[in-house]
Amino acid sequence: MHEARLTLYELAGADLELRFSPHCWKTRMALAHKGLVARCLPWHFTEKSRIAFTGLETVPVLEDRNTAIGDSWQIAQHLEQSYPDRPSLFGPAAALPLTAFVNQWVDATLLPAMARILLLDIHRLLIPEDQTYFRASREARFGATLEDIVAPVADNLHHLRQSLAPLRRQLRSQPYLAGATPAYADYCVFGLFMWARCTSSREVLTADDPIDAWRNRLLDAFGGMARSATRPFLPCVGGDDGR
């Protein structure tokens, strides 16, 4: 049952059930945190005309009654302001700028590191028109072919795991990045892990990484919403840990 007034446009693969965008996952978790259920519509990179009414070119886009809001950070602000009686995404106002900083850390540092692992897996899951768009835009951004970007697998994994060091240290002393309970700062990072989970058979964490326990707690949150998300059909690959 969704609330008729809320519609979320989410990036989808050729399999329309496959919703893998890290930014859309930030919004999914934020809606769940607020106890809100939206009608979630699949959207492809090349369907810009379908969201043209919003003036935006990328998703997530949230329609809330007569308003369209784009950008996952702006959507989180909107939800916090429009649903003040629901559980807070940020805690007191003083925590908002620091949550913004965590989001910047995720987007500037972790997202490019994770992209170097996933780009070719993502490409494989898109509709043909999106594949053309995705390859051209990402190869321009990274200055290399998708194949060359993902080729140094061990280096790319090492770099991601190193980049996660601040989270790993934080989780030594508390169960969530934001403290005793999860908040939007956690969802910002978790979105990246959903991006990996919903596109790739590769396990990005080592088996003994304390971040794994945190990820499991968030996979289980909200009735296991994230854990039950559609994942691509992935052939077994030798050496994979079968996650």
Place this chain on the structure above:
Amino acid sequence: MHEARLTLYELAGADLELRFSPHCWKTRMALAHKGLVARCLPWHFTEKSRIAFTGLETVPVLEDRNTAIGDSWQIAQHLEQSYPDRPSLFGPAAALPLTAFVNQWVDATLLPAMARILLLDIHRLLIPEDQTYFRASREARFGATLEDIVAPVADNLHHLRQSLAPLRRQLRSQPYLAGATPAYADYCVFGLFMWARCTSSREVLTADDPIDAWRNRLLDAFGGMARSATRPFLPCVGGDDGR
């Protein structure tokens, strides 16, 4: 005039006025934020016996009446709890875990990146006994000689500037990392810039980096306390910007 009950042990160079430790600068800024003035004693790496009464092996160490507290993060907690009527270092309780995360980001990501630029400059400023200790411990930690660590200057600067991307993005929309006014999260990062300023003639930011304006604001804070800190005598080097 210091308050007789507060004593801060700070790392010093061969020039005892030279106080450059990033962690000690976190504490200096925290004391100033609280409007507290401590008696600041110079300490060298190899003077472990002088702080043995604390059970600690590194500085900062703060003595507050009959208590000795080590570790800059623990000192910040102590100041917040012991001086609740002074300006808060963290804002509401919900901001504390997020400030801890910023501190983890600084120590796990920025500090090693900055160290690769400064290690040899620091070594030059120490007393001979500390030079031996410093070279052995840092070469073991980084797995290379000090000279080899700092040799790829351009790469090291590029890596540091890239690592600062989350701060740069954050400062697009607000004057301080923590929001409209500075807080301990800002001082955690600023300590690294004081480390550079008090040990090296190298300018680590490019001239057009928006982080520079933020650094200037903090250099000017508390009556210009940080700007007036002793810097080493550094010979003019061609190509340096003369900072």
